[in-house]
Amino acid sequence: MHALLFAFLLGFLKRADASSAERSDHAWGYDGANGPDSWPAICHTGRRQSPIDINPARVAVVNLPQLNFINYDRMGNILLTNNGHTVTTTGYDRWPNPPYIFGGGLDGKYNLVGLHFHWGDYDYQGSEHTFDSLHYPLEAHFVHQKDGLNANQSLLVSNGMAVVSIFFKMGGDGNALRQFEEAFRSSDPYESALNVSNILLTEILPANTLSFYRYDGSLTTPGCNEAVVWTILAEPMSVSEQQLNELREHFSSSERLLHNTRPTQPLNERRVLFRPSMI
Template sequence: MANFTAYFTFFALIASAYAWGYLPNDGPPTWTGECKTGKLQSPINFERRTMEPTRYDKLIFMHYLNAGIVNLTNNGHTVIGTGFDTWGPYQPYIFGGGLKYKYNLVQFHLHWSSNDSTGSEHTVGGLHYSAELHLVHVRADLPLDVAQTTPDGITVIGVFMALGVQSSALTGLEGAIDKISTFGTKVQVNHFLPQTLLPVNIDSFYRYEGSLTTPGCNEGIVWTVFPDPIFITLRQLFLLRKMRTRAGTLLGTNVRPIQPLNGRVVRHDSLFFRSIVTFY
């Protein structure tokens, strides 16, 4: 298995194919390559009335209840948590739930906006949540350079974040987020528990084939998005909005607009159609 440096470099390369950002001069309308020409792009809008009800087997989250060290970094585009590959035999991974392979958790990152009601990338019925969390998993049996260009090589768990007065999800990260507003700064977080980033109710999820939501917008990504959110507080949103880009400007917003569905089928696996989701 590749080491931490390889994992971090892999995702840095995806995001650094050219100078890009979220401002008018470098934002999504200016992104090139597959971001412009792809037909299976993310994020999308979820409309329950048009979804295909589907029953999958159990979606299993292994080692999500184990705690370990992660590194939280401001990479100029988001707040990203890495280091799961250093957990050895306790590296979190997922399988089942209609996935064809085992996928190792390699990083998580956040999307938000300067407006409390437009911070998520995916939408439900055309409406945004205040923020969105992505847990990125890479197929365990493939080298990283192969996984990024292989259909089903990467799977992402998407979690909506609703505005609330309390947030157990980011409580353990809040102090670290406060220290990394400057581009390139990194803070080590001890005893981090991945399970805190998932909603209590995970008996239902949306599934579709899409892409990364940042350049190079690689397609063939398997998306699993939970309709039930976790919570984020106003203070935590304020801390995220303090993040600065490589140029030193406020990041403010890092949300890609909704992309055309182009005939894709979106499946909805709910408690009615599926068996229980299990943690180990």
């Protein structure tokens, strides 16, 4: 979890190194010679890589506490950037009341440091995680960093990051992403950066945040650090065809960014947990 996650998190607390981190970040991509098959090191040798397929017949139902979203109901300003791999948003640390999560079986408080999106060429693909081998057309990742850790430290421990994933299905009025539409339209060129005011994160969250899937995984981009506790909310939101097409109009350093998904990875010996709404 975008610059995509690796360079983005390094740049979060090390602004002075941002330009060099971004240059190295663009050595990888999603197609051809620099696609996922060419990604280095632990991306291929790790045992808890992400994303995964969620098989509903094989999840373990557990009695986890409720996951709490704090200050997600407060408005704030963000920077929305097309970094060549995704549309990513930052600046939450500068809000008067910065958003964070706790509970839900997490080990402490995790501060929101970014939100980004994954999409595909067509409506039947786009999400990185799959559910019973099927894709949703869009997936959003709320990236959180464990309180008390800096950007480097959070990548080096098994629970240094907590990412909340939300699936988007086709249809509806697209209200969940309405506040981003103008920025989506204006950020097509590579390295575009726009200030967006009065973002309300609860607009993106489903009404039911009590029900979710949980597993231990990794970043879905190089360096694929196995440092992420994943929470995948069970209730999807809605995205319009127009909003998806706006995302597909974005450009990487050399071509249109029609898709930005890593293939699902082996589960190995990991367990996928499920917290139902009523426990």
